[in-house]
Amino acid sequence: MSLWVDKHRPKSLDKLDYHDGLTQQLQRVAASGDFPHLLVYGPSGAGKKTRIVALLRELYGPGVEKLKVDLRQFVTPSNRKLEVSIVSSNYHIELTPSDVGSYDRVIVTDLIKEIAQTQQVDSSAKRPFKVVILNEADGLTREAQAALRRTMEKYMANLRVILCTESTSKIIAPIRSRCLLVRVAAPEVDEMRKVIYKVCKKEGMTIPEAFATRLAEAANGNLRRAILMLEAARIQQYPFEDNQEIAITDWERVIKDMAMDILGEQSPARLMKVRGTFYELLSHCIPPDIILKYLAFELMKNVDGQIKLEIVQAAAQFEHRLRMGNKAIFHLEAFVARFMSVYKAYLMEIGMA
Amino acid sequence: MRYLCRSYEDFFKPSKSGRSKSSSKPREPPIRPWIEKYRPKDMNDISSQEEVVAVLKKTLESQNLPHLLFYGPPGTGKTSTILALARELYGPELIKDRVLELNASDERGIDVIRAKVKNFARTTVSGSANGYPSPPYKIIILDEADSMTQDAQSALRRTMETYSNITRFCLICNYISRIIQPLASRCAKFRFKPLDTTSTKQRIEEICRNESVNCPPETVDHLVRVSEGDMRRSIMLLQSAYRLYQSEPITKDAMSEIAGVVPEPLIDKLMAVWQSKNIAHIESTVNQVIKAGYSGAQLMSQLHDRVISDAHLSSIQKSKMAQTLGQVDKALGDGASEHLQLLRLLVAAY
Numbered sequence: 098m099s100l101w102v103d104k105h106r107p108k109s110l111d112k113l114d115y116h117d118g119l120t121q122q123l124q125r126v127a128a129s130g131d132f133p134h135l136l137v138y139g140p141s142g143a144g145k146k147t148r149i150v151a152l153l154r155e156l157y158g159p160g161v162e163k164l165k166v167d168l169r170q171f172v173t174p175s176n177r178k179l180e181v182s183i184v185s186s187n188y189h190i191e192l193t194p195s196d197v198g199s200y201d202r203v204i205v206t207d208l209i210k211e212i213a214q215t216q217q218v219d220s221s222a223k224r225p226f227k228v229v230i231l232n233e234a235d236g237l238t239r240e241a242q243a244a245l246r247r248t249m250e251k252y253m254a255n256l257r258v259i260l261c262t263e264s265t266s267k268i269i270a271p272i273r274s275r276c277l278l279v280r281v282a283a284p285e286v287d288e289m290r291k292v293i294y295k296v297c298k299k300e301g302m303t304i305p306e307a308f309a310t311r312l313a314e315a316a317n318g319n320l321r322r323a324i325l326m327l328e329a330a331r332i333q334q335y336p337f338e339d340n341q342e343i344a345i346t347d348w349e350r351v352i353k354d355m356a357m358d359i360l361g362e363q364s365p366a367r368l369m370k371v372r373g374t375f376y377e378l379l380s381h382c383i384p385p386d387i388i389l390k391y392l393a394f395e396l397m398k399n400v401d402g403q404i405k406l407e408i409v410q411a412a413a414q415f416e417h418r419l420r421m422g423n424k425a426i427f428h429l430e431a432f433v434a435r436f437m438s439v440y441k442a443y444l445m446e447i448g449m450a
Numbered sequence: 451m452r453y454l455c456r457s458y459e460d461f462f463k464p465s466k467s468g469r470s471k472s473s474s475k476p477r478e479p480p481i482r483p484w485i486e487k488y489r490p491k492d493m494n495d496i497s498s499q500e501e502v503v504a505v506l507k508k509t510l511e512s513q514n515l516p517h518l519l520f521y522g523p524p525g526t527g528k529t530s531t532i533l534a535l536a537r538e539l540y541g542p543e544l545i546k547d548r549v550l551e552l553n554a555s556d557e558r559g560i561d562v563i564r565a566k567v568k569n570f571a572r573t574t575v576s577g578s579a580n581g582y583p584s585p586p587y588k589i590i591i592l593d594e595a596d597s598m599t600q601d602a603q604s605a606l607r608r609t610m611e612t613y614s615n616i617t618r619f620c621l622i623c624n625y626i627s628r629i630i631q632p633l634a635s636r637c638a639k640f641r642f643k644p645l646d647t648t649s650t651k652q653r654i655e656e657i658c659r660n661e662s663v664n665c666p667p668e669t670v671d672h673l674v675r676v677s678e679g680d681m682r683r684s685i686m687l688l689q690s691a692y693r694l695y696q697s698e699p700i701t702k703d704a705m706s707e708i709a710g711v712v713p714e715p716l717i718d719k720l721m722a723v724w725q726s727k728n729i730a731h732i733e734s735t736v737n738q739v740i741k742a743g744y745s746g747a748q749l750m751s752q753l754h755d756r757v758i759s760d761a762h763l764s765s766i767q768k769s770k771m772a773q774t775l776g777q778v779d780k781a782l783g784d785g786a787s788e789h790l791q792l793l794r795l796l797v798a799a800y
Contacts, residue, residue, distance in 0.1 A: 122694045129693055133483075133686075139743035174559055235785065243597040247553040253483055265710065265745035266782040271524050274683040277690040278710040283741040318741040390787055397733075405729050406797045413778075413794035417786040 101328045102321055105296050108162075110151045113144070114295070115288040116281065123148065126277070127155040132226070134249055135259045136234075136273060139281030142319030145261055148281060149230060157188040157223055173203050181208075189228040195236025202241040209245070213252030226257050234260035235267040246271045283318030286310065292320060293327060302331070307339040315343050348383045349391065356395035363437035363444075368430070375429050385425035389416050389432060396436060404443050411435045484689045485682050488657060490530045492538060497681070498649035499527055502640045506535060513585045517610060518620040519634060522642030525680030528622045529593060531642075536589055541582035548575060548584075553593035563605040571613040588617050596623035603630045610636055644679025654684060663692045664699045672702045676709045712744045717752050721760075724796050732796045736789065746788040750779045753795075770800040 107113050110127070113120050126132060137145045153161045164186050171179045179200055184191040190212060194201035209229055231237070237245075249258055249272070258276075265273060284292070290306075290313045297304045304327075312330070316323035329344040330337065345353075355374050358367060378388055393412035397405055415432040419425055490496045493503055493510075509515050520528040536549045550570045552562075567590060578584035592598070610619055610633070621637060623629055651674050658665045665673075665688070677684035690708050691700045706713060716739065723731045739749070757763065757771045778795045782788065 125696065126693050129696070131483075131693065133690055133693060138745065140741060143743060174561075240597060243594055247593065250483075250486070253486070264782075264788050266747040266788065267785055273710070274525065274680060274686055277686075277693070278708060280707070280710065280743050282743045386787060390790060393790065402729055409790070409793045409797050413781070413786070413790040416790050417781040417784060420785045 100325070101296060101300070102324045105299060105324070106147055107151060108154060110148075110155050113148065113151060114292050115284050116144075119148075119279070119281070123152050123279075124155065127152060132156070132224070132257055133277040134257055134275055135279055136265065136268065136276035137259065137261050137279045137281060138263065138265050140283045140318060141263055142316075142321040142323075143281045143283045144320060145281045148279075149259055149261060153189055153228060156228070161186045161188050163187070169208070171200075171203050171207055173200055179203065183208075188224070189230060191230040191232065193232040193236075194241060195233045199238055201236075201238055202244055205237075205241045205244045205248070209248055209256070209258075210252075213248060213256040215255070226255050228257050228259060230259045230261060232261050234262040235264055237267075239269065242269045242272055246275065249275050284320055286313045289313035289316065289318075289320055289323050293323060296324060296327065300331075302335065302337075304337050305339050308337050308341055312343060348378060348381065348388075351378060352388065352391050353395055356392060356399065359396065359433060359436060360399055360440070363441040368434060368437065371433050372426070372430055375426055379425060385419055385429060386416060389419060389429055393432070400440065404439060407439050408436060411439070483686075484657060484661070485685050488653070488685060490527065490534055493531070493534050496527050496531055496534065497653055498645045499531065499642055502531065502642065505640070506531070510535070510538065510583070513583060515585070515587070515589075515618050516638040517614070517618055517636055519626070519629065519637035519639045520620065520622045520642060521624065521626040521629075521639065523644055523680065524624060525677075525682035525684075526642040526644060527681065528642050529591075532589075532591055532620050532622065536591075539582065539589075540584055541579040544577075544579045544582070544584055548588045549591065550588070551591040551593060559599065560601045560605050563602045563609070567606070568609055571609055571617040574616050586616070589620060590617060591620045591622065593622045594624075595621040596625050596628035600630060603633055607632050607636070645681055646679070647674050650674045650677070650679070650681060650684055653681065654688060657685065657688060661692065662697075663688065664695075664697055665691070666699055666701075669700050669702050669705055672705055673709075676706065676711055710745055710748055712749055712752055716742075716744075717749075717756055720749075720753065720796070721756055727797075729797065732793065736792050736796065739792065740789045746782045746792065747779065749792070750775055750782065750795075767800050771798075774798040774800070 110120055110124050135149075137149060139145050150161075164184055167183045167185065169181050169183055171181065173179060177200070179197050181192060181194075181197060181204060192204070192208070194204045197204065212227055212229060245258070246269075248256075260268070260272070260276065262268065265278070290309050293304065293309045293312060297309075308330075312323055312326055316326060326343055326345075330341060333344055334341060351374060355371055359371060361367075375388070379385060389412065393408060393416075397408055400408065411432060415428045415435070418431075419428040422428060493507060496503055518532070520532065522528060536545055540548050550567070552567070570588065570590060573588075575586060575588055595603075606619075619637070621629065621633065626634065626639070651670060654665075654670055654673060657663070658670070673684055673687060677687060687705065687709055691705060694708065695704065703713070719735060720739065723735045726732075754772065754775050757768055757775070760768070763771070774795055778791045781791050
């Protein structure tokens, strides 16, 4: 049994639920014989991947759904062996080059060029080109992107690239100028509610309007999350009630509690305790940047005006350092320590007054 | 059972088409992207780089080409110029033997410079093509040379000098500061400036006529503005727009959306909350912008334009804002979270 998120994922372009204008444009692009490189960007859970898969189906027919997973080996110039898992069908190949970190350039030069230089052999194929999907394109190093730029031009006859990314800030300008930019915005609350109703109907459930609205709002523009929460709520209690509690994931609860701890007392002893929690979160593979972001927004909910400004500045500063540095715990702790000092100073000030 | 049938069909498909191949119609010619189709064919075709073209023509006459270093922003015709030059020198046949093009997608470590480039540089050539000057040297084009490693660049130094009687190098890059000094001093440098609006506009209008694109004049103006002197970008955008809208007229807003430009009203709103210094407003607006998924880097550059041209801000305020913009842009380039960085920008004191 698959998750609802996968089960109810629209498979073709005409079944997509929102962004009708965009869908129409994609249909037109697919219908015209000539197809550009795409750069699909938007926040997570907005439906980038769903649209890409639907577009591929429109291009090649149902054949693209027969997927196989391979492990490919590469040898870097410095004789290191790398392994990358590749999802492919007869018509497309999907990979996440940032999995191998700074060696992604090897993949771009070797693998993509290899695909680019072989012509589509299957004569029953509808299109003369293959598609390469690069996930998390913002994780590509500069060298890899530089290697990609000429490849994209030179092998235009055999190859189209679809880059999928959350932010285009890290994509170099020459690549951006070679692609058709496709922005997938997060769905509005109304649009999400419609999807929630639809999923409920398919599963043969009824859902009160107030609860659907609350789910859609809690998901904060992330449809995947909304449906996951819906499924979790179904397990918790059915039939749904208007004021049913929305289940949040464990790590979110842990961070929420941590925020309360920090607000409750500002002392070295409390910092010690928080550190323990940080280690626990990290050992459960929660990415440090998500921890920091979530914590910052939790803290911001509970403090007022003036102090918020300082927290935003600190959070932005430490999040940036986190990206640059190697060891996450320093920056997470530094952020908490900074918050404690700012908050304590503020409390003392109003205490005196 | 059904599955079996399907695979059975699949099994026969290739052989069937294989047999009928000789009788079937030839594959339609591959559709070429417009940037390749409209690449300048000869030196006279290159828009808006008069000085460079004039100097190169002079050197063509004297048949003595120096090593070349082309630099300038993307889409200004660097690669096109050297390709056109090579074509004029050697003609379409000889060009295959005489020109070696290496770009960043090729392996260009120090080993390649030592082996491949040196071997090619070493060979002497003779013979000529009818009607072309075909001078007795070869050209090695190193495209995107700024992404070559320092070591590879230094390996090139001696090679360039040793074989200078039979080989000319042409280095192409965006940032001249990334080319090591010894290499730069061995080359004649040519700076390619961003294209001026009139020549870009002419070109776009010409393409519109040839491809019968329905692009009203004000959209052309807008297109030229958003592409900021980058010819490739403007042609790509035009073609993308054509793919999406076919024969329908292309509006200005549609062009902005394709170019990934943030709509002006949204920028207005951001500027307004920035100046209001109201944290609640800032939070909700930023949330909205992030959900819409606009590119952070693009936001920065548009906000920057707005700040600089704002008449109500004092110079001190502008410089403080610009400073924060710079910091945020750097952080975004390093991959920091767009949400936090945008918040930080808008709450920063100025």
